[in-house]
Amino acid sequence: MILFWFRRDLRETDNAGFFHALSEANAVLPVFVFDENIINKLPKNDARVGFIHSHISKLNRSFQANGSGMLVKKGNPLEWIPKWCHDYNITAVYTNEDYEPYARARDKEMQQKLTAIGVEFKTFKDQVLFAPHEVLKKDSTPYKVYTPFSRVWIAKMDEMGIPNYPSETLLHKLYKSSFGKIPSLEELGFSKGQHNIPTANDSKGMMDAYEDTRNFPSMDSTSRLGVYLRFGAVSIRKVIQRARTSTPPTFLKELVWREFFMQILWHYPHTTHSSFKPQYDRIAWRNNEEDFKKWCEGNTGYPLVDAGMRELNQTGFMHNRVRMLVGSFLCKHLLIDWRWGEAYFAEKLLDYEQASNVGNWQWVAGCGVDAAPYFRVFNPTEQVKKFDKDHKYIQKWVPEYQSLSYPPKMVDHKMARERCLETYKAGLAT
DNA sequence: TGAAATGTTGGGGCG
DNA sequence: ACGCCCCAACATTTC
Numbered sequence: 458m459i460l461f462w463f464r465r466d467l468r469e470t471d472n473a474g475f476f477h478a479l480s481e482a483n484a485v486l487p488v489f490v491f492d493e494n495i496i497n498k499l500p501k502n503d504a505r506v507g508f509i510h511s512h513i514s515k516l517n518r519s520f521q522a523n524g525s526g527m528l529v530k531k532g533n534p535l536e537w538i539p540k541w542c543h544d545y546n547i548t549a550v551y552t553n554e555d556y557e558p559y560a561r562a563r564d565k566e567m568q569q570k571l572t573a574i575g576v577e578f579k580t581f582k583d584q585v586l587f588a589p590h591e592v593l594k595k596d597s598t599p600y601k602v603y604t605p606f607s608r609v610w611i612a613k614m615d616e617m618g619i620p621n622y623p624s625e626t627l628l629h630k631l632y633k634s635s636f637g638k639i640p641s642l643e644e645l646g647f648s649k650g651q652h653n654i655p656t657a658n659d660s661k662g663m664m665d666a667y668e669d670t671r672n673f674p675s676m677d678s679t680s681r682l683g684v685y686l687r688f689g690a691v692s693i694r695k696v697i698q699r700a701r702t703s704t705p706p707t708f709l710k711e712l713v714w715r716e717f718f719m720q721i722l723w724h725y726p727h728t729t730h731s732s733f734k735p736q737y738d739r740i741a742w743r744n745n746e747e748d749f750k751k752w753c754e755g756n757t758g759y760p761l762v763d764a765g766m767r768e769l770n771q772t773g774f775m776h777n778r779v780r781m782l783v784g785s786f787l788c789k790h791l792l793i794d795w796r797w798g799e800a801y802f803a804e805k806l807l808d809y810e811q812a813s814n815v816g817n818w819q820w821v822a823g824c825g826v827d828a829a830p831y832f833r834v835f836n837p838t839e840q841v842k843k844f845d846k847d848h849k850y851i852q853k854w855v856p857e858y859q860s861l862s863y864p865p866k867m868v869d870h871k872m873a874r875e876r877c878l879e880t881y882k883a884g885l886a887t
Numbered sequence: 888t889g890a891a892a893t894g895t896t897g898g899g900g901c902g
Numbered sequence: 903a904c905g906c907c908c909c910a911a912c913a914t915t916t917c
Contacts, residue, residue: 829888
């Protein structure tokens with residue numbers, strides 16, 4: 458029997474590793490482990506845990522309808538998986554690849570443990586169209602600039618087509634069992650999430666309109682797919698399939714950014730904590746705690762910055778246009794280390810994806826691959842004129858922005874811009 | 888997927 | 903009619 462380990466692929470439809478397990482084995486035992494190394498660090502009402510739990514429950518109900526069920530535990534996968542291999546006479550463990558540094562280290566250890574007990578460990582590409590080693594320059598080194606990467610990525614997609622793994626047609630091959638109920642959210646030490654997670658819009662209409670609508674935060678015109686892709690509740694191949702037929706291909710290109718940053722993190726895992734361009738780690742950040750608090754809480758005195766931060770705090774989401782602005786404001790106006798912002802977003806964003814978060818923060822700070830040059834400083838009032846002209850988005854999140862109770866600007870724009878340019882220049886010169 | 892500073896051009900007011 | 907100034911509008915350079 459093959460054990461299939463669900464991780465960030467919480468669906469039964471078009472799941473590569475799950476499909477291979479079901480195709481190749483007489484019976485498949487589906488399991489999930491709430492990894493205590495990850496979830497013990499999260500707040501008890503973290504909506505992402507609730508999201509995972511609801512999708513595990515959904516899978517379990519479907520499996521039960523097929524006379525099976527999912528084994529679900531909280532703990533250390535490095536202990537549970539080998540134990541289950543022993544208990545259920547497992548010959549191979551199949552799972553889908555996860556390219557984050559933590560997961561890679563964990564899988565390496567898992568490989569060793571399973572090899573030691575004579576169990577095969579096999580991983581499959583599922584969360585990307587192309588794995589990090591599949592799109593390389595002619596000299597076999599990774600692309601560090603987005604545009605040539607995207608050109609090659611799209612050409613490769615057109616050449617190869619998009620595979621489909623109809624795992625949902627093979628559920629009758631699941632191991633017949635009666636494991637009973639899976640642990641409740643409360644039994645796992647969590648409560649109902651503080652945020653609602655909106656349904657995703659992956660329609661062609663959304664994609665076709667994306668180029669024209671994506672920059673206006675009041676329009677709510679984005680897909681909200683991030684969290685679904687993060688945990689694999691939606692198949693990336695299905696999304697790419699649709700995005701491919703949409704014009705202009707702006708939405709597709711955003712999906713390519715996702716894989717661009719994933720391959721960057723895979724090839725340069727130290728960029729989780731170090732700037733890709735090392736000289737940027739010599740910048741003399743001010744790192745003022747009170748300034749950081751004002752930014753976090755959305756009390757900077759710049760309405761569009763504050764609207765973004767309040768949207769994030771209240772919903773776990775922020776429109777991408779505003780993410781760029783608040784990021785620029787933190788690093789450049791306040792001279793606070795991009796790592797502080799990265800950590801705050803990691804805590805708050807429901808759609809948090811390490812590769813994208815690290816990659817985009819380094820982009821905005823100017824220290825990453827293919828980054829915004831350091832002298833590109835967003836002007837928080839110009840951004841209002843361009844992207845929230847009627848103040849609709851600001852009004853929604855900062856309704857008091859014109860009243861006396863609204864704080865004054867925490868820094869003067871002209872002064873902060875000049876201070877930023879001087880500080881970056883000095884740091885990069887040393 | 889920047890914005891500010893600086894440079895250029897041309898129309899209109901005016902003596 | 904002409905030169906001069908002002909300045910909006912646009913282009914280019916710079917940070």
